[in-house]
Amino acid sequence: MKAVILAGGLGTRISEQSHLKPKPMIEIGGMPILWHIMKLYSHAGITEFVICCGYKSYQIKEFFANYVLHRADVTVDLQANSTVVHNQNVEPWKVTLIDTGPLTNTGGRLKRVAKYLNDTFCLTYGDGVSNVDIQKVIAFHKLQGVEATVTAVQPSGRFGSLEIDGERVTQFMEKPAGDGRWVSGGFFVCEPSVITRISGDEQALEGAPLEALARDKQLAVWKHRDFWASMDTMRDKQFLEDLWNTGKAPWKLWQ
Structure with missing residues (x-):
């Protein structure tokens, strides 16, 4: 089975870094968040990827083209113009990198x-991490016999929550519970027929295609009640960075 990762958007809400690199290449713990997502799928036994590139796609292509050099010790003999790679620590991944255009929408x-x-x-999506059990989502999808399954999550609130008594704050919560609504967390499982519902480059997957699937009762939902986070802003990036640096990253399911 292949995993498709949407990695071509402009990332305007995290422009402090996305003006320099594609959002999926912004690093958490020294490695792009795209790599973290791929490690999640690899942990679930999925090692073949199709990356939908767009904005600054050459940076993603260069990262994988030089991946062995990024992850290994090397000896470079300048006079002989040769390179010897030592202690290769690379994943058994097959990665297909497709330039899908800088302005193409998710469905396109x-x-x-x-x-x-x-x-x-x-x-x-190329900006979200979770400890969702991908193999369980796949098994659930197959049992449902539908065209697509979406992982639903209940994200925490974006702003600090205050409990107030008169003129004093009695409790402050940095990451309060959200409003309890389920939202799409990505981590879909799809049949190829889903693609026939997409009209062209301008169409968002989250619009008419998913609406039609839901209307036709062809969109199942896997409810994930544990960790999920999307890196939309610098605040989100710092949150994920802190979890990683303190050894408390819930999405790090691999050894």
Whole structure:
């Protein structure tokens, strides 16, 4: 099974860094968040990826083209013009990198990689991490017999919550519970037929395609009640960075 990752957007809400690099290449713990997402799928036994590139796509391509050098010790003999790689520590991944255009919408990006998807596939965004059990989502999807399954999450609130008594704050919560509503957390499992519901580059997957699937009762939901986070802002990045640096990153399921 393949995992498709949408990695082509402009990342305008985290422009402090996305003006220099694609949002999925912004680092958590010294490695791009895209790498963290791929490690999640690899932990679940999925090692073949289709990356939908767009904005500054060459940076993602260069990262994987030089991945062995990033992850290994090397000896470079300048006079002989040779390189010897030592202690390779690379994952058994097969990565297909497709430039789907800088302004293409999420549905359009998926439609552009259709020829690489001939069977059931996973699909997610290039900015979200979770400790969701991907194999359980896949098994659930197959039991439901539908065209697509979406992972639903209940994110925490974005702003600090205050309990107030008169003129005094009695309790402050930095990451309060949200309003209890379920939202799409990505981590889809899809059949290729989903792509036939997408009209073209301008169409968002989250619009008419998913609405039609829901209307036709072809969109199942896996409710994930544990950790999920999306890196939309610098505050989100710092939150994830702090979890990683303190050894408390819930999405680090691999050894």
